[in-house]
Amino acid sequence: MRVRVGSEDAHYGTIAAGAFVMQLFGDLATEITVRRGGDEGLLRAYEHVEFLSPVRPGDFLECRARLVREGRTSRTFQAEAWKVISTRADVGESAADVLDPPVLVATAIGTTVVQSHLQRKEAAPAPVHPAGAS
Numbered sequence: 001m002r003v004r005v006g007s008e009d010a011h012y013g014t015i016a017a018g019a020f021v022m023q024l025f026g027d028l029a030t031e032i033t034v035r036r037g038g039d040e041g042l043l044r045a046y047e048h049v050e051f052l053s054p055v056r057p058g059d060f061l062e063c064r065a066r067l068v069r070e071g072r073t074s075r076t077f078q079a080e081a082w083k084v085i086s087t088r089a090d091v092g093e094s095a096a097d098v099l100d101p102p103v104l105v106a107t108a109i110g111t112t113v114v115q116s117h118l119q120r121k122e123a124a125p126a127p128v129h130p131a132g133a134s
Contacts (some may be wrong), residue, residue, distance in 0.1 A: 001017055001024065001027065001028065001062070001063050001064075002060060002061070002062045002063075002084070002131075003024065003060070003061055003063070004058070004059070004060050004061075005020065005055055005056065005057050005058060005060075005061065006057060007057040007058075009055075009057060010056070010057045014056050014057070014113070015054045015055065015056055016054075016055040016056065016057065016059075018049075018051050018106070020055065021051070021055060021061070021063075021081050021106045022046075022049070022108070023104065024061070024063045024081060025063065025065065025079040025106075025108050025110065026043055028063060028064070028065035028077070028079055029041075029043055029065065029069060029075075029079070029110055029112045030063075030112075032065060032067055032075055032077050033075055033112050034114070036067070036070070036075055036114075037114040037118070037119040037120065038119060038120030039114045039115075039118040039119060039120060040114075041075070041085045041094045041114035041118075042112065042113055042114075043110060043111075043112050044053075044074070044110075044111045044112060044113045045110065045111050046060045046108055046109065046110040046111075047076075047109045047110065047111070048107070048108060048109040049094070049106070049107070049108045050106060050107045050108070050114070051105070051106050052104055052105055052106060052107070053083065053103050054105075054106040055081075055083065055105055055106075056086075056087055057087070058087035058096060059082055059083050059085060059086055059087055060083070060084050060085035061063045061081050061082065061084065061105065062081075062082045062102065063079065063080065063081045063082070064079065064080055064082075065077045065078065065079040065080075066078055067087055068109070072116060073113050073114055073119075074111050074112070074113050075111065075112050075113075075114070076109065076110070077109070077110055077111075077112070078107070078108070078109050079106075079107065079108045079110070080104060080106070080107050081104075081105045081106040081107075082102040082103065082104055082105065083099060083102060083103040083105050084098065084099055084102045085097065085098055085099065087105070090100055090116050123131050
């Protein structure tokens with residue numbers, strides 16, 4: 001998913017709260033559970049979260065998640081948020097740069113659960129990704 005960080009997301013002066021990125025990760029987890037079991041499920045826990053670079057209003061983020069483990073009711077995912085466009089307030093009020101390469105701003109590993117009686121689809125085998133691919 002690709003999103004633009006809005007001015008309403010700034011909570012620390014000119015920096016967006018980490019909760020903004022966590023909400024995006026939650027949306028990605030929900031998409032995984034819908035695709036795998038036909039139900040939104042419930043986010044159970046995060047095993048790991050890292051915030052690596054600040055996110056500011058006007059930045060564009062590209063967020064991705066992939067399924068890394070699947071149990072009978074649980075789905076463990078790995079998520080990343082990359083800044084692909086950065087605002088440049090130092091240059092001008094509306095200045096921005098496309099980042100090449102993008103900057104990794106956050107990562108997480110989390111688990112979501114879909115109770116067995118709510119699963120409407122038979123989970124297909126998880127796609128196998130070559131090492132380092134996402």
